[in-house]
Amino acid sequence: MADIKQFGLDLGIYGPLAEPEIVINLAKYAETAGFSSIWLADHVVFPKHFDSKYPYSATGGFPAPIEDPLLEPIATMAVLAGSTTDIRIGTAVLIIPYRNPVLLARMLITIDQFSGGRITLGAGVGWLKEEFETLNTADFALRGRVTDEYLEIFKSLCSGQEVSYHGETYQFDTVYSVPGSIQKPNPPILIGGIANPALRRVIKYGDGWLAVALDPIRMKERIETLKKLCVNSGRRFEDLDLVYKIFINPGEPKKGPFGEREIGSGSEAQIIDDLKSILESGFNNVVVRYRGDNAKEQRTQMERFAEEIVPKL
Structure with a gap:
């Protein structure tokens, strides 16, 4: 039987x-109910018009109205650090190129300090070119390389030592980064994404992998690829933290990004089978995000998940 501690709750800040x-009440509920963690997605603004394709839907369209309200995740993390006591607070995922890397690192280090060492950095490269253009912080075409260098900067600044950095996309001379993070050598980094570059980034920079939208067949293939990369690099696969983010849509099954039924959609029995498949594949934590038309409906579904679904796993 699964344990509620194997699950985190995406708070849905858009x-x-x-x-x-x-958001604060949901975070407190998650802690009281026994979830291991709470998670925040990352968008700063949605352009009114964009041509970018969302990679995790069958149509390429974003699965929520872009005019809906959204809250910025790092500011929200700081609030939640003061609103909770024990639960871990993560990003699923933070788009690393969106923010100045030095300022980003110092903000996350500060939240790690105030939270008593409870943050997890889920890191991604991003997909919405028009949002990159609006923020004007990094070249969309170079987002992979930018993410790599910004993660290197983050790790260096978490040391609490004198730090300098001279990369291809960002440079600075020696600065003091005091204090460093409470978690040593840095807060855990989970690399988000399912493509080969993301898996290679897990090996080079990550403490684990944060997967999304994979059906059981592709899930198994991606895990096998990650194992091979571990062998080739000398890393132990067993040391990686494997986290899966699932969007749960009770009701009629929806079409997934690869033409199959979208994992997490359909009847209760199908959703339970999906969750079992994820856990049996080796993922040690599942981040749950319910989709619904209103806050009351989503809160009810979250409570039902904890009280009725988890005991059936």
């Missing part, structure tokens, strides 16, 4: 849940 009181 859409119907994106109100301060709702």
Whole structure:
């Protein structure tokens, strides 16, 4: 039988849940209910018009109204650090090129300090070119290399030592980074994404992998690829933290990004089978995000998940 500690709760800081009181109450509920962690997605603004394709839907369209409210995740993490006591607080995922890397690192280090060492950095490269252009912080075409260098900067600044950096996309001379993070050598880094570059980034920079939208067949193939990369690099696969983010859509099954039924959609029995498949594949934690039309409906579904679904796993 699964344990509630194997699950985290995505608080949904865009859409119907994106109100301060709702987010804080959900975080407190997650802690009381026994979830291991709470998670925040990352968008700063949605362009009114964009041509970029969302990689995790069958149509390429974003699965929520872009005019819905959204809250910025790092500011929200700081609030939640003061609103909770024990639960871990993660990003699923933070788009690393969106923010100045030195400022980003110092903000995350500060939250790690205030939270008593409870943050996890889920890191991604991003997909929405038009949002990159609006923020004007990094070249969309170079987002992979930018992410690599910004992660190197983050790790260096977490040391609490004198740090300098001279990369291809960012440079700075020696600065003091005091204090460093409470978690040593840095807060855990989970690399988000399912393509080969993301898996290679797990090996080079990550403490684990944060997967999304994979059906059981592709899930198994990606895990085998990750194992091979571990062998080739000398890393132990067993040391990696494997986390899966699932969007749960009760009701009629929806079409997934690869033409199959979208994992997490359909009947209760199908959703339970999906969750079992994820856990049996080797993922040690599952981040759950319910989709719904209003905050009350999503809160009800989250409570039902903890009280009725988890005991059936």
